Amino acid sequence: MPSKLFIRSATMAAFFCAGAVHAAGGISVQVLDAAGKPVPDAVVYLEADGAQPLPKTLKAGEISQKGLKFIPLVTVIQTGSKIYFPNNDKVRHHIYSFSPPHKFDQKLYTGTTAEPQTFEKPGTVVLGCNIHDKMIAYVRIVDTPYFGKTDASGSVSVDAPAGKYVLKAWHPDIVGGNPLEQAARLADGSASASFRMSLKPRAADADAPAN
Secondary structure (H helix, E strand, C coil): CCCECEEECECCECCCCCCEECCCCCEEEEEEECCCCECCCCEEEEEECCCCCCCCCCCCEECEEECCEEECCEEEEECCEEEECCECCCCCEEEEECCCCCCEEEEEECECCCCCEEECCCEEEEEEECCCCCCEEEEEEECCCCEEECCCCCEEEECCCCEEEEEEEECCCECCCCCEEEEEEECCCCEEEEEEECECCCHHHHHCCCC
């Protein structure tokens, strides 16, 4: 009989699990908001639940600037990875972050001349532009190579070998700032899980007319 998900509660939101967690190939996860609507750009990742070591499979990320926006809004990387910041606008940008995991100040530049930044500590880094105040992006740095980001339907599949893990889900607008989590054991077979999280309204959402 398959094992069921063991749930660890989070104070800022409720979540629920669907089915059993079993799969050497990984796990499919659905993230919904408090109203049951899909949450895109949620970071989902598996951390080791125990002493088993996790491999370092560092892969560089890229956050471009185009149309006076950071693209993508949310990026997830493993601790120790680099991120490149190509400027595809015709104007210069000045990227900075005051976030404790990685504070930096990338002076005015155009094109792809800026040096990549290496993110050595786990946590969340918020990016801004000193020239264009409305530009913002988020980097989630995690101590695991097993991660993904939800699509427009709030879904993502995370590949990982069999083992005991803590499944976590995070979004820049999550109430309280901390990820939701639940225990998961991956073995042979299929796996799925779901989270329901409370999100703070974005400024743009607050100004939008009600449906």
